[in-house]
Amino acid sequence: MTALARMRLIAYLKTGRFLAPGITVLLALLLFHGGGRSEAAEAYAVCALILFPAYAWQTRTILDGDPDVQRRLALVAVGSARREQLAGLLAATVAGLVVTGVSLVLPWLIGAVEAEDEPLAKQLAIGVWAHLLALAAGLALGALSSRAATESTGKGVAVLAVGSVLAIVLGLPDSPLAQVIPPMTVVAKTVSRHGLTPANTLGYTVLAAVWVAIGLLVYARLRRNRA
Numbered sequence: 427m428t429a430l431a432r433m434r435l436i437a438y439l440k441t442g443r444f445l446a447p448g449i450t451v452l453l454a455l456l457l458f459h460g461g462g463r464s465e466a467a468e469a470y471a472v473c474a475l476i477l478f479p480a481y482a483w484q485t486r487t488i489l490d491g492d493p494d495v496q497r498r499l500a501l502v503a504v505g506s507a508r509r510e511q512l513a514g515l516l517a518a519t520v521a522g523l524v525v526t527g528v529s530l531v532l533p534w535l536i537g538a539v540e541a542e543d544e545p546l547a548k549q550l551a552i553g554v555w556a557h558l559l560a561l562a563a564g565l566a567l568g569a570l571s572s573r574a575a576t577e578s579t580g581k582g583v584a585v586l587a588v589g590s591v592l593a594i595v596l597g598l599p600d601s602p603l604a605q606v607i608p609p610m611t612v613v614a615k616t617v618s619r620h621g622l623t624p625a626n627t628l629g630y631t632v633l634a635a636v637w638v639a640i641g642l643l644v645y646a647r648l649r650r651n652r653a
Contacts (some may be wrong), residue, residue: 430513435520439487439559444521447484451477451525459538462469462638464475466539466546470553471617473529474560475610479590480525481561485568486586490579511649515565515642529557543620552622563608564595566641575648610635 435547438444454476459469530553533539541549573579596603596610604612609630616622617629 445545467552474556481564482568484551489572548642569645
Protein backbone atom coordinates (compact mmCIF):
# COMPACT_ATOMS: atom_id res chain seq x y z
CA MET A 427 0.00 0.00 0.00
CA THR A 428 2.84 2.39 0.86
CA ALA A 429 4.58 1.58 -2.41
CA LEU A 430 1.37 2.30 -4.34
CA ALA A 431 0.93 5.62 -2.53
CA ARG A 432 4.54 6.53 -3.33
CA MET A 433 4.05 5.58 -6.98
CA ARG A 434 0.97 7.81 -7.24
CA LEU A 435 2.82 10.72 -5.66
CA ILE A 436 5.74 10.31 -8.05
CA ALA A 437 3.35 10.15 -11.00
CA TYR A 438 1.60 13.29 -9.74
CA LEU A 439 4.91 15.13 -9.75
CA LYS A 440 6.49 13.70 -12.90
CA THR A 441 3.44 14.29 -15.08
CA GLY A 442 3.25 17.92 -13.98
CA ARG A 443 -0.32 17.57 -12.75
CA PHE A 444 0.71 19.37 -9.56
CA LEU A 445 1.33 22.60 -11.45
CA ALA A 446 -2.26 23.78 -11.85
CA PRO A 447 -3.34 23.40 -8.20
CA GLY A 448 0.12 24.36 -6.97
CA ILE A 449 0.30 27.63 -8.90
CA THR A 450 -3.30 28.45 -7.96
CA VAL A 451 -2.54 27.93 -4.27
CA LEU A 452 0.58 30.06 -4.44
CA LEU A 453 -1.19 32.93 -6.20
CA ALA A 454 -4.15 32.77 -3.80
CA LEU A 455 -1.86 32.90 -0.76
CA LEU A 456 0.21 35.76 -2.16
CA LEU A 457 -2.89 37.76 -3.02
CA PHE A 458 -4.39 37.20 0.41
CA HIS A 459 -1.23 38.06 2.32
CA GLY A 460 -0.58 41.07 0.10
CA GLY A 461 -3.34 42.95 1.90
CA GLY A 462 -1.12 43.83 4.85
CA ARG A 463 0.09 42.40 8.15
CA SER A 464 -2.33 40.57 10.43
CA GLU A 465 -2.31 38.32 13.46
CA ALA A 466 -0.97 34.87 12.58
CA ALA A 467 -3.94 32.89 13.93
CA GLU A 468 -6.47 34.96 12.01
CA ALA A 469 -4.46 34.79 8.80
CA TYR A 470 -3.97 31.05 9.12
CA ALA A 471 -7.67 30.38 9.74
CA VAL A 472 -8.66 32.31 6.62
CA CYS A 473 -5.89 30.62 4.61
CA ALA A 474 -7.23 27.22 5.67
CA LEU A 475 -10.64 28.20 4.34
CA ILE A 476 -9.09 29.37 1.07
CA LEU A 477 -7.16 26.12 0.74
CA PHE A 478 -10.15 23.83 1.32
CA PRO A 479 -11.15 23.74 -2.40
CA ALA A 480 -7.48 23.39 -3.34
CA TYR A 481 -7.05 20.38 -1.05
CA ALA A 482 -10.13 18.80 -2.67
CA TRP A 483 -8.87 19.62 -6.18
CA GLN A 484 -5.44 18.16 -5.45
CA THR A 485 -6.97 15.00 -3.96
CA ARG A 486 -9.18 14.52 -7.00
CA THR A 487 -6.22 15.05 -9.33
CA ILE A 488 -4.13 12.43 -7.54
CA LEU A 489 -6.97 9.88 -7.39
CA ASP A 490 -7.76 10.41 -11.07
CA GLY A 491 -4.13 9.96 -12.13
CA ASP A 492 -4.50 6.26 -12.87
CA PRO A 493 -6.47 5.11 -15.91
CA ASP A 494 -9.36 2.83 -14.95
CA VAL A 495 -7.56 -0.33 -16.09
CA GLN A 496 -4.41 0.59 -14.17
CA ARG A 497 -6.45 1.29 -11.06
CA ARG A 498 -8.00 -2.19 -11.28
CA LEU A 499 -4.54 -3.72 -11.69
CA ALA A 500 -3.37 -1.80 -8.62
CA LEU A 501 -6.32 -3.21 -6.70
CA VAL A 502 -5.24 -6.74 -7.59
CA ALA A 503 -1.61 -5.95 -6.72
CA VAL A 504 -2.34 -4.70 -3.19
CA GLY A 505 -4.89 -7.41 -2.51
CA SER A 506 -8.00 -5.46 -1.49
CA ALA A 507 -10.15 -2.51 -2.51
CA ARG A 508 -9.68 -0.87 0.88
CA ARG A 509 -5.89 -0.91 0.61
CA GLU A 510 -6.04 0.52 -2.89
CA GLN A 511 -8.33 3.33 -1.74
CA LEU A 512 -6.20 4.05 1.32
CA ALA A 513 -3.10 4.26 -0.88
CA GLY A 514 -4.70 7.01 -2.92
CA LEU A 515 -5.85 8.89 0.18
CA LEU A 516 -2.40 8.52 1.75
CA ALA A 517 -0.77 10.02 -1.34
CA ALA A 518 -3.26 12.90 -1.28
CA THR A 519 -2.64 13.44 2.44
CA VAL A 520 1.12 13.72 1.95
CA ALA A 521 0.63 16.19 -0.89
CA GLY A 522 -1.83 18.15 1.26
CA LEU A 523 0.64 18.34 4.13
CA VAL A 524 3.22 19.85 1.77
CA VAL A 525 0.69 22.53 0.78
CA THR A 526 -0.05 23.09 4.48
CA GLY A 527 3.63 23.60 5.20
CA VAL A 528 3.89 26.19 2.43
CA SER A 529 0.82 28.00 3.76
CA LEU A 530 2.24 28.12 7.29
CA VAL A 531 5.73 29.30 6.30
CA LEU A 532 5.05 31.64 3.37
CA PRO A 533 3.48 34.56 5.32
CA TRP A 534 6.54 34.76 7.59
CA LEU A 535 8.87 34.86 4.60
CA ILE A 536 7.07 37.86 3.13
CA GLY A 537 6.42 39.59 6.47
CA ALA A 538 2.64 39.34 6.27
CA VAL A 539 1.90 38.11 9.80
CA GLU A 540 2.72 39.02 13.37
CA ALA A 541 2.06 37.67 16.85
CA GLU A 542 1.21 40.51 19.22
CA ASP A 543 -2.21 39.66 20.71
CA GLU A 544 -1.44 36.04 21.58
CA PRO A 545 1.76 33.97 22.09
CA LEU A 546 3.30 32.77 18.84
CA ALA A 547 3.13 29.09 19.84
CA LYS A 548 -0.62 29.35 20.47
CA GLN A 549 -1.24 31.07 17.14
CA LEU A 550 0.81 28.48 15.29
CA ALA A 551 -1.15 25.70 17.00
CA ILE A 552 -4.42 27.29 15.92
CA GLY A 553 -3.08 27.60 12.38
CA VAL A 554 -2.02 23.98 12.17
CA TRP A 555 -5.36 22.83 13.60
CA ALA A 556 -7.39 24.94 11.14
CA HIS A 557 -5.37 23.65 8.20
CA LEU A 558 -5.77 20.03 9.28
CA LEU A 559 -9.55 20.47 9.51
CA ALA A 560 -9.60 21.89 5.99
CA LEU A 561 -7.26 19.18 4.70
CA ALA A 562 -9.40 16.38 6.11
CA ALA A 563 -12.59 17.87 4.64
CA GLY A 564 -10.80 18.46 1.34
CA LEU A 565 -9.69 14.84 1.19
CA ALA A 566 -13.28 13.66 1.63
CA LEU A 567 -14.69 16.05 -0.98
CA GLY A 568 -11.86 15.28 -3.40
CA ALA A 569 -12.49 11.55 -3.03
CA LEU A 570 -16.24 11.99 -3.60
CA SER A 571 -15.54 14.00 -6.76
CA SER A 572 -13.03 11.53 -8.20
CA ARG A 573 -13.77 9.77 -11.46
CA ALA A 574 -13.91 6.39 -9.73
CA ALA A 575 -16.73 7.64 -7.51
CA THR A 576 -18.70 9.75 -10.03
CA GLU A 577 -18.03 7.65 -13.18
CA SER A 578 -17.10 10.67 -15.31
CA THR A 579 -14.79 13.67 -15.29
CA GLY A 580 -17.66 16.10 -15.88
CA LYS A 581 -19.67 14.85 -12.92
CA GLY A 582 -16.56 14.93 -10.79
CA VAL A 583 -15.87 18.58 -11.62
CA ALA A 584 -19.50 19.44 -10.80
CA VAL A 585 -19.33 17.66 -7.44
CA LEU A 586 -16.05 19.41 -6.63
CA ALA A 587 -17.29 22.89 -7.56
CA VAL A 588 -20.74 22.63 -6.00
CA GLY A 589 -19.43 20.89 -2.89
CA SER A 590 -16.76 23.55 -2.33
CA VAL A 591 -19.22 26.43 -2.69
CA LEU A 592 -21.90 24.85 -0.50
CA ALA A 593 -19.43 23.89 2.22
CA ILE A 594 -18.18 27.48 2.43
CA VAL A 595 -21.51 29.30 2.07
CA LEU A 596 -23.65 26.98 4.19
CA GLY A 597 -20.94 26.86 6.84
CA LEU A 598 -21.41 30.52 7.73
CA PRO A 599 -22.24 31.03 11.44
CA ASP A 600 -25.74 32.36 10.63
CA SER A 601 -26.61 29.47 8.33
CA PRO A 602 -29.24 27.03 9.66
CA LEU A 603 -27.03 24.19 8.37
CA ALA A 604 -23.83 25.40 10.02
CA GLN A 605 -23.98 22.58 12.56
CA VAL A 606 -23.86 19.87 9.88
CA ILE A 607 -21.36 21.44 7.48
CA PRO A 608 -17.55 21.10 7.69
CA PRO A 609 -16.63 24.02 9.99
CA MET A 610 -13.93 25.82 7.97
CA THR A 611 -15.96 29.01 7.50
CA VAL A 612 -17.17 29.22 11.08
CA VAL A 613 -13.65 28.50 12.34
CA ALA A 614 -12.28 31.40 10.29
CA LYS A 615 -15.00 33.68 11.67
CA THR A 616 -14.52 32.51 15.25
CA VAL A 617 -10.74 32.91 15.19
CA SER A 618 -11.04 36.35 13.58
CA ARG A 619 -13.32 37.44 16.42
CA HIS A 620 -11.00 35.89 19.05
CA GLY A 621 -13.84 33.66 20.17
CA LEU A 622 -12.04 30.32 20.03
CA THR A 623 -12.38 28.34 23.26
CA PRO A 624 -11.47 24.75 24.24
CA ALA A 625 -15.16 23.83 24.08
CA ASN A 626 -15.87 25.08 20.56
CA THR A 627 -12.46 23.82 19.40
CA LEU A 628 -13.49 20.32 20.45
CA GLY A 629 -16.93 20.77 18.90
CA TYR A 630 -15.52 21.88 15.56
CA THR A 631 -13.05 19.01 15.57
CA VAL A 632 -15.75 16.43 16.26
CA LEU A 633 -18.03 17.92 13.57
CA ALA A 634 -15.23 17.81 11.01
CA ALA A 635 -14.33 14.24 11.97
CA VAL A 636 -17.93 13.06 11.61
CA TRP A 637 -18.35 14.79 8.26
CA VAL A 638 -15.09 13.36 6.93
CA ALA A 639 -15.92 9.86 8.17
CA ILE A 640 -19.32 9.96 6.44
CA GLY A 641 -17.77 11.31 3.25
CA LEU A 642 -15.13 8.59 3.11
CA LEU A 643 -17.67 5.87 3.89
CA VAL A 644 -19.82 7.11 0.99
CA TYR A 645 -16.72 7.16 -1.21
CA ALA A 646 -15.89 3.56 -0.29
CA ARG A 647 -19.48 2.49 -0.97
CA LEU A 648 -19.50 4.20 -4.37
CA ARG A 649 -16.19 2.58 -5.28
CA ARG A 650 -17.51 -0.83 -4.26
CA ASN A 651 -20.72 -0.44 -6.26
CA ARG A 652 -18.86 0.73 -9.36
CA ALA A 653 -15.91 -1.60 -9.19
